Amino acid sequence: MNAPHRLYIETVGCQMNMLDSEMVVASLRQRGYELTGSPAQADTILFNTCSVREQAENKTYSALGRLKQEKLLHPEKIVGVMGCMAQKDQRLIFQKAPFVDLVVGPGQLQQIPDLIEKARREGGQHTALSLGRRDGAVNDIKRSHETFDPLRDPTMRPTPFQAFLRIQIGCDKFCTYCIVPMTRGPEQGRPPSQVLDEARILAEQGCKEITLLGQTVNSYQFRDGEQTTRLADLLCQLDAISGIERIKFVTNYPKDMTYDLLSAVRDLPKVSPYLHVPLQSGSDDVLKRMKRGYTVSDYRDMMARINETLGAQAAVSSDFIVGFCGETEAEFQASVDMIKECRFKNSFIFKYSERPGTRASDHLPDDVPFEIKKRRNNELLAVQNQISEDDNQAFLGRNVDVLVEGPSKKADSDAQLTGAPVQLTGRTHCDRIVVFDGNQRLIGQTIPIGIYDVTAHTLMGTVVTHESSSEYISLA
Ligand code: SAH
Ligand code: SF4
Ligand code: F3S
Numbered sequence: 001m002n003a004p005h006r007l008y009i010e011t012v013g014c015q016m017n018m019l020d021s022e023m024v025v026a027s028l029r030q031r032g033y034e035l036t037g038s039p040a041q042a043d044t045i046l047f048n049t050c051s052v053r054e055q056a057e058n059k060t061y062s063a064l065g066r067l068k069q070e071k072l073l074h075p076e077k078i079v080g081v082m083g084c085m086a087q088k089d090q091r092l093i094f095q096k097a098p099f100v101d102l103v104v105g106p107g108q109l110q111q112i113p114d115l116i117e118k119a120r121r122e123g124g125q126h127t128a129l130s131l132g133r134r135d136g137a138v139n140d141i142k143r144s145h146e147t148f149d150p151l152r153d154p155t156m157r158p159t160p161f162q163a164f165l166r167i168q169i170g171c172d173k174f175c176t177y178c179i180v181p182m183t184r185g186p187e188q189g190r191p192p193s194q195v196l197d198e199a200r201i202l203a204e205q206g207c208k209e210i211t212l213l214g215q216t217v218n219s220y221q222f223r224d225g226e227q228t229t230r231l232a233d234l235l236c237q238l239d240a241i242s243g244i245e246r247i248k249f250v251t252n253y254p255k256d257m258t259y260d261l262l263s264a265v266r267d268l269p270k271v272s273p274y275l276h277v278p279l280q281s282g283s284d285d286v287l288k289r290m291k292r293g294y295t296v297s298d299y300r301d302m303m304a305r306i307n308e309t310l311g312a313q314a315a316v317s318s319d320f321i322v323g324f325c326g327e328t329e330a331e332f333q334a335s336v337d338m339i340k341e342c343r344f345k346n347s348f349i350f351k352y353s354e355r356p357g358t359r360a361s362d363h364l365p366d367d368v369p370f371e372i373k374k375r376r377n378n379e380l381l382a383v384q385n386q387i388s389e390d391d392n393q394a395f396l397g398r399n400v401d402v403l404v405e406g407p408s409k410k411a412d413s414d415a416q417l418t419g420a421p422v423q424l425t426g427r428t429h430c431d432r433i434v435v436f437d438g439n440q441r442l443i444g445q446t447i448p449i450g451i452y453d454v455t456a457h458t459l460m461g462t463v464v465t466h467e468s469s470s471e472y473i474s475l476a
Pocket of ligand 2: 175179181216
């Protein structure tokens with residue numbers, strides 16, 4: 001028998017990309033591939049790429065540059081670029097890195113195993129790309145962006161008891177700064193039957209937590225004749241699957257955070273009261289230039305709906321872009337004010353990065369100097385961090401249920417090998433990170449942790465041993 005092929009894969013970008021990589025690896029494993037951690041040992045090298053900011057693309061092009069020598073020495077190695085940058089830059093990738101063999105868009109991932117074989121057999125450069133947003137009739141464009149969700153290998157997931165589950169691909173919102181609608185194509189909901197089948201299989205494999213993925217996941221809908229399934233319906237059906245303990249969903253679009261959906265989050269015990277709903281800016285004028293489709297007052301109404309339905313247990317997080325085209329100091333201050341008003345659990349803050357092919361790139365000058373973007377980024381982050389730390393104080397002295405994910409980054413690696421207690425990490429139902437010392441056998445269990453200290457991003461605790469339920473007793 002031939003020696004197995006060896007695959008090296010590097011992934012940047014969002015959770016959708018992490019899931020795509022998992023799927024591609026699973027499909028290659030079925031063909032006998034093994035994973036390796038170094039490009040030097042691999043005969044197949046894949047980059048799963050992101051185009052959301054220029055920095056993410058630069059990172060990939062530098063990594064490709066570093067690979068040039070390796071490929072010159074070993075021309076038989078197959079190098080593939082997949083994901084959003086493949087769809088955006090297409091054959092430009094061959095110009096910038098002429099040794100690349102494959103360019104495969106995120107809507108064509110099912111072709112990867114065959115294309116690798118073809119490149120190995122015949123040589124030459126191969127592309128598999130979806131249609132652009134103006135390259136045909138809507139249905140043809142939709143069909144050309146295929147979701148890729150084959151059966152997966154439980155060993156591929158970050159932890160065996162957690163999984164991403166795609167319910168929607170693409171995006172139709174066309175925010176003026178954003179490349180995603182171009183790289184991922186039109187919004188399409190997956191049929192509920194497929195989602196439920198996949199969730200049942202994951203539960204059988206021992207998966208306890210699923211995170212539903214979509215660019216605007218709460219806009220999810222699937223029409224079948226007269227019947228329309230929305231996210232609230234899907235959550236209700238997923239909640240009934242035994243074995244699944246927690247259900248999360250990201251990322252949400254403010255306008256589609258309806259009472260129906262929030263009531264489902266309140267009433268379904270497995271659904272986490274954690275809502276990632278990016279605001280992007282606290283200024284109506286900026287939101288308009290971004291074409292986000294809502295005002296600050298709409299967002300406030302949504303926050304009121306969340307508070308009314310879920311109360312204090314809800315954890316809301318956001319994304320912000322600073323230094324978007326024409327952003328004045330006063331407009332930036334409006335974002336600071338909204339962070340203070342909404343008191344997000346956390347916010348991801350990004351400096352605006354012009355993306356060729358977007359409406360902002362075509363029509364609005366990227367006129368905020370980099371130094372100002374940087375200063376605004378730091379300022380917004382500092383305000384958010386203070387709020388996160390202050391609000392985490394409320395957890396002091398309380399017990400929280402934590403799904404234990406594994407050793408923390410600080411865990412002693414020698415102790416990990418001997419099985420001795422180490423620093424473990426996990427998350428609460430509302431997505432807060434908790435670290436504590438414990439026996440490694442706790443990994444994969446949901447256990448109560450008593451919180452004795454907090455920072456902006458982490459709760460520190462100890463395993464609660466006096467609970468009546470004996471299965472929670474730890475030998476730590
Ligand atoms: N679909 C998700 C987010 C996708 S991109 C949503 O709509 O919420 C993740 C985040 O990257 C966005 O929320 C936005 O804050 C940021 N982002 C997108 N395009 C960007 C750009 N051109 N420059 C800087 N940040 C950007
Ligand atoms: Fe991009 Fe806007 Fe779609 Fe999110 S909703 S993926 S920010 S276009
Ligand atoms: Fe990046 Fe594509 Fe995700 S551009 S953020 S990998 S959808």
